[in-house]
Amino acid sequence: MKVLVFGGTTEGRLLARELSALGAQVTVSVATALGAEELRGVPPLTVCVGRKDARQMREMLPGFAVCVDATHPYAAEASGNIRAACLAAGVPYRRLLRGASALPPDSVVVPDAPAAARWLAGTQGNILLATGAKELAAFAGLDAERLYPRVLPTHEGLAACEAAGVPHGNIIALQGPFTRELNEALMRRFDIGYLVTKDGGAPGGFGEKAQAARNVGARLVVIRRPADSGEAYAAVLNECREMMACR
Template identity: 35%
Template sequence: MILVLAGTGDGRLLVGQLVAEGHRVLASSLTEYGGRLLEQEGACQVRTGALAQDGLAALIRQYGVRAIVDATHPYAERISVEAQEACRQAGIPYLRHRREETALPEHPLIHQVNNWEEAAGTALSLGETVMLTIGTRHLEPFVTAARERRARGRQTRLIARMLPEEDSIVQCRRLGFCPGDIVALQGPVSHQLNVALFRHYGVKAVVTKNSGPTGGTDAKVSACLELGVHLVVVNRFPVDQAAMGLTGAEILNLLRGV
């Protein structure tokens, strides 16, 4: 059994390719929606929900997992570290899928930062209406910074754009986002839709991760440059050099011998 931690479209593609090559695949997704998509790819077992290191170890033992393919989002650093450690303890291969990054142009509208607090400070300094296209896990630094600015009499509006999952909407409401400041849609979206959304909300700055072309970053870059909107990009976090990642083809080739 191959365990695929499938947090992206790349992960779903890998599941389908592994099944086509005759592997038995146990696929894991954080959300039930993701789990349904993995079932459509032919995984023989699908589990959903968050995983801790002890949960990974239990899955390895229960299903006789021979290798873990980590196709989680490039910014899901916790699960990647825990998967590496679980593989080390079990003595099985850990194969990290490498998602291509977007090559960011040198441009006064493009701002690269290294953490969420820096992103919040930078974005809110660039305009009073900021769209956050980063999911819901890292919204708090922006909410805190916006609250501080409002306390100083500075008008600030945050728009949260995220997956149309109940948990995501509940989290936004808990943090104080009103319904009119929540955009729930399944990404990635096109250049044209980004342009329409940024115009509709009068956005002055957008915050994104560098999720690469398949994650929609290229379309956000082009939309912002067309409209003259600032784009704040949170760089990927440093990883162990040994876990820099492999292409899908490299992963498939390595698993042919497992």
């Protein structure tokens, strides 16, 4: 059985490996070379690298028995394109969606990055931005000296920091997820008063970030998840197994 998996997330990689081990012909589409690196060492997999629009997704789908959308919970545009492409191609669609976190009661919850920037404009103190490089432009109106973005160690991540005017000494270029201890150490090192993050769930290390912020006395600012629906990892895996057994 041929399976197409979109997404370089932790659960997407796990599903691809497990289905491949069960004998499925698995193709994984990831947005970046960094996502492809995470899949090295699994020879049966076919890995496609590069962001794809709706048309390119439709062109990939013929011949696949099922498509699993394992993109990040905040990748709303990509997820919508995948749904539409599957509908147009007549390929069954499954959304693998990681569970949401219980937010600390004192969290500041905002709908998007621009709203977070507006709220922070009325504050003082250093800001750790753990929202991803694509969101940095929303914070460019704040004092750049306050901003400490944590981005992937890629050209795109560094370029986004430079475009936002962030001093090079403030850039934290590391690949997560991170332990509570490392989050806490970074926040103490840079005297962080505010941590801005998305609810990436357990695989994204949200709990470790929230606990570290609490321990150092930093205010947690959370960008709300987009509305979405999907299934947990075990449910999607079982459905794929059942499809394989019927073939």
